Amino acid sequence: MQLEMILLEPKAARPSRAYNESAGYDLSAFLLNDAGRPMTVTIAPHTTKVIRTGLALRPPRGNLILICSRSGYASRGVFVANAPGVVDPDYTGEIKVALFNGSLEPFYVQHLDRIAQALVMPFIVPSLCEVTVFPRTPRGAHGFGSSDTSEYPQAVRS
Numbered sequence: 786m787q788l789e790m791i792l793l794e795p796k797a798a799r800p801s802r803a804y805n806e807s808a809g810y811d812l813s814a815f816l817l818n819d820a821g822r823p824m825t826v827t828i829a830p831h832t833t834k835v836i837r838t839g840l841a842l843r844p845p846r847g848n849l850i851l852i853c854s855r856s857g858y859a860s861r862g863v864f865v866a867n868a869p870g871v872v873d874p875d876y877t878g879e880i881k882v883a884l885f886n887g888s889l890e891p892f893y894v895q896h897l898d899r900i901a902q903a904l905v906m907p908f909i910v911p912s913l914c915e916v917t918v919f920p921r922t923p924r925g926a927h928g929f930g931s932s933d934t935s936e937y938p939q940a941v942r943s
Contacts, residue, residue, distance in 0.1 A: 786845045787845060788800075788810070788842060788843070788844060788845065788850075788905055789842065789843040789844075790840055790841070790842055790843075791840060791841040792839065792840050793839050793840055793841055793879055794815055794817070794839030794840070796815070796817060796821075796839070797813070797815045797838060797839025797840050798813035798815075798838075798839075798840075798897050799840070800812055800813075800840070800842070800903060808904055809853060809902030809903055809904045810902060810903045810904075811855070811899040811901075811902055812838050812840075812852070812880065812882060812899065812900060812901045812902065812903055813838065813897045813898060813899050813900065814826070814836045814837070814838065814882075814894050814895065814896060814897060814898045814900050815836075815837045815838050815839030815840075815896065815897075816836070816837070816894065816895065816896040816897075817896060823895060823896035823897075824895075824896060825893050825894065825895050825896075826893070826894045826895075827891050827892070827893055828863070828884055828885075828886040828891065828892045828893075828894065829886065829891055830886055830887075830888055830889050830890060830891065831886065831887065832885070832886060833866045833883050833884065833885045833886075834883075834884055834894075835881050835882070835883050835884075836881065836882045836883075836884055836894055836900055837879060837881055838879065838880045838881065838882065838900075839879065840879065840880060841877060841878060841879055841880060842872065842880055842903060843874065843877065844872070844874050844905050845905070846874070847874075847907055847908070848874065848905050848906060848907050848908065849871060849872060849873055849874055849905075849906055849908050850871075850872035850880075850903050850904065850905055850906075851869035851870070851871060851872075851903070851904045851906055852865055852868075852869055852870035852871075852872065852880070852882060852901050852902075852903055853865060853868060853869045853870075853901060853902050853903075853904055854868050854901060854902075855899060855900070855901060855902055858884075858900070861888060861892070862886065862887040862888030862892075863884055863885065863886050863887070863888065863892050864884070864885055864887065865882060865883065865884065865885070865901055866883040866884065866885040867883055869904075870882070870883070870901075872903075880903070882900050882901045884900060884901075
């Protein structure tokens, strides 16, 4: 099984695993200006910036890629905005990472900083079958907080 990779930018970092047992490949920021000099991107508090990686990835057949936060960043309030991001097997473009800074301080990303991790996961696509009712279950349609002792307001319907 192979994870195919194209370096779209010669100075982009190849995905790497920190340890033999690491599940994900670390993805690094590609932040060079037009003159080829490293840049720093500032992510202001409570904002999102899309960071380039300079590479494209294609998972093995029957798999997809999940773009997940790095625990070190997440512990400081910076995480993948749409975590996990899904890279479908038919996507052939550059991997970009939307980072959200949920902290109260600016966050700085530099060229080649490890910004996220890519996990290869199998998936199945079941056929869609329309029914008129689901079988009864103890939980039923109780959603948010249904196993908690507190009550949550009903969802707003538009």
